[in-house]
Amino acid sequence: MPRVTDNAMETVLIIEDDATMLRGLKDNFGYAGYNVLAAADGETGLNTALDAKPDLIILDIMLPEINGYEVCRLIRKEKLDMPIIMLTAKGEESDIILGLNLGADDYVTKPFSIKELLARAAAFLRRRRQEEQDAYTFGDFVYDVPARKLMRKKREIELSPKEYKLLELFVKRQGKALTRDEILNTVWGYNSFAGHRSVDRFVTTLRGKIEPDSHNPTFIHTLREIGYKFEPC
Numbered sequence: 132m133p134r135v136t137d138n139a140m141e142t143v144l145i146i147e148d149d150a151t152m153l154r155g156l157k158d159n160f161g162y163a164g165y166n167v168l169a170a171a172d173g174e175t176g177l178n179t180a181l182d183a184k185p186d187l188i189i190l191d192i193m194l195p196e197i198n199g200y201e202v203c204r205l206i207r208k209e210k211l212d213m214p215i216i217m218l219t220a221k222g223e224e225s226d227i228i229l230g231l232n233l234g235a236d237d238y239v240t241k242p243f244s245i246k247e248l249l250a251r252a253a254a255f256l257r258r259r260r261q262e263e264q265d266a267y268t269f270g271d272f273v274y275d276v277p278a279r280k281l282m283r284k285k286r287e288i289e290l291s292p293k294e295y296k297l298l299e300l301f302v303k304r305q306g307k308a309l310t311r312d313e314i315l316n317t318v319w320g321y322n323s324f325a326g327h328r329s330v331d332r333f334v335t336t337l338r339g340k341i342e343p344d345s346h347n348p349t350f351i352h353t354l355r356e357i358g359y360k361f362e363p364c
Contacts, residue, residue: 141256142166144185146176146202147218148194156189159245160252173197180206185213186259187252192219192230200233207234214255214307216248224356228310231357236307254306267302269350269363272341274302281341293318294337301351301361310358334359 143165147153153169160167168183170176173194180188180202188206192199203215217230217238227238236255239248267274273282279295281288290298296318300309311327318333319325338345352360 140166141187142168142183142185143187143189143252144168144170144176144180144183145189146170146173146180146194146199147189147191148172149191155245156248159249160189163249163253171195173199173202177202177205180211181209184211187213187256188215189248189252190215190217190235192217192226200230203230203235204233214252214259216251216255218243227308228312228357231308231310232312237360238308251306258306267305267363269302269305270341270343274298276302288340290337290340293333294340297333297337298341301359302363305361305363308354308357308360312358314358330358 143160145153145156145160145167147156147169148171150171153171157167157169168179168185170179174196176188176190176194177197179185190199190202194202197205199217199219203217206213206215214236215234217227217235218241219226219230219238220241230238237251239251265276267276271283272288274280275282276299279299281290281295281298297314300314300317311330314330315323315325315327319329334351335345338348338351341350342348350361350363352362354360
């Protein structure tokens with residue numbers, strides 16, 4: 132595994148109660164060049180997160196003292212916005228949705244590839260460094276956020292107001308697993324009477340305007356029974 136040299140100032144907190152897995156994750160993230168903090172239970176992990184304010188958290192769900200859901204909820208309650216990647220042995224979509232709705236950014240189901248986890252962590256940290264951009268590039272497209280203008284090779288792509296809001300959510304939260312409820316509340320508002328079918332319908336129309344092949348999406352990926360994730364490439 133190649134050693135990464137530009138992560139030395141970034142801190143990753145790993146909260147995992149399995150000693151063997153915790154040691155392996157610490158070694159791999161340390162070798163990749165990150166400053167690594169570790170905790171073996173939820174209470175210690177929460178206190179470390181609040182005190183150290185790491186750049187990213189790897190959070191197991193099944194933890195002693197305080198479970199991962201509660202840790203995530205309390206971190207977000209304190210207005211900390213670092214990316215949180217959940218580790219879960221559960222395959223139930225309802226458990227994943229609960230974690231995402233509590234503020235987690237992504238999930239990895241055990242067993243998982245350490246290379247994939249490192250890649251996801253690096254992507255989140257890279258995007259965090261690039262937050263508050265005025266323009267986002269994906270494929271042949273450039274989306275100018277303040278102007279609400281989507282360009283493809285100097286040609287403007289017309290979008291409806293809801294499609295602009297949906298695309299803006301996707302590009303600003305790229306890489307994050309978004310539940311349909313989160314999309315609905317952000318784009319339509321909490322008091323809207325729209326439902327999940329409205330989300331799916333607008334995703335379909337947006338795909339028709341930006342995807343090279345809307346039946347095999349490049350950018351907007353469906354997460355079965357959960358929602359969607361936008362990947363710029």
